[in-house]
Amino acid sequence: MGNVFLILLRFGYHILFFLLEFVAIYLIVNYNQSQKEIFINSTNILATSVNQKVDDLERFSNLQQTNDQLKLENARLVERFIQENVNSTAQNIDTLVSDSLKYELIPATICNSTYTLRNNNLTLCQGSLSGIEKDMGVITDNGLVGIVRNVSPNYSRVMSILHSQSLIDCAIKRNNAHGTLIWNGRNSRILNLIDIPKHISVLQGDTIITSGYSTIFPKGILVGKIKEVTLANGSNSYDISVELFNDPVTLNTAFVVRNKQAAEQLAIESQTSQ
């Protein structure tokens, strides 16, 4: 207590000065319009710049979380897009309701991939713990990635569409003609659509989408556009080269498509085929 008194005695004059100055400036800022505006403006500039720095830091530390969130949001959006495609062909209101639950997208990160080999594969950082199962399709918002071949709890192995065994049923959007998409192993942006009979009209620039005939990919995922159409002598079907919309080399995120009715469809198909 005595010390406090001594300090007051020694510095009281300065403290009093700052006190009075504070009161005066408080009055200036509160009761004078132009000074008030300047004060608010200046403090805003200071506070904003400091806040911005802190925000930047916070955003940086939350980057991973934000990224995951965005991936999930994207998955929901693409899901809706798929649902629209499915619903546009369905007439019955009951089908609409059940169809709207048919596909679910699981966001996934690609941790390893090859593109330069004849048979290319990818590894996803998500596995059965995230709900991924064998034979699910992997897509991005504007293209195909591949098909899940193998699943461990935390990883999945995906056969890329850039694989000699990859045969995906696709269709020309304009006239719904079906063909099979294969890769001939030369250019990672160019795939080939075969088995389209020569009586169907095929134009350069036509959009290729998935047909939805298998349980792997939903109908209407954009794949690419026709770059070149050739008809070999004596052949009964076109040889069509398709330029992909996405570049499979630069991907790092993808969605795994979960078809909830796949088992049911496969069961009834296998029963009847005998």
Add this chain to the structure above:
Amino acid sequence: MNNTAIYRNIVRAIGLLLLQLLVLNRVDLGIGSFHYIHFLIYPFIILMLPVNTPKAVVLLASFAIGITVDMFYNSPGVHAAALVVTGYLRALILRFLAPYEGYTNKTSPTLVQTGFSWFISYTSVMMLIHCFAYFSFEAFTFVYFFDIFLNTIFTVIPSLVLFILLHLIFRSKF
């Protein structure tokens, strides 16, 4: 500070405040677009306080006078802030300008008690501080530094001349 000194200072304070608030407040010295001339006479109340006035009293008096002026100038806090700065720096300037033999107990920094040259240097330094502080607080930003500078110069000189004239007129009273 004896009773006469207190009495004199109070009378001086009231006189200068009345002059400032009722007369100079209404004087417009703008010549065309040249509007830098102002009369600020009230800081002399603080400037003329006896040297041995307690520092805290100087500060409180500065604040009180500043607020009074602000009431009439309709600018809450601006004169007070500037005058508190002036009062705060008064002790420093006085120490800086102290004569060789020091101040006596009775010294007031008036023209009569000190020499003309000492008086001029003391008042001009103090008025420069006050006017600079005042116009800075008025603008509240140094963006208009040239305006603040011109205002300061063209306020210090006429105010000082006016005060010296008053000082000479009321010589016996001080």
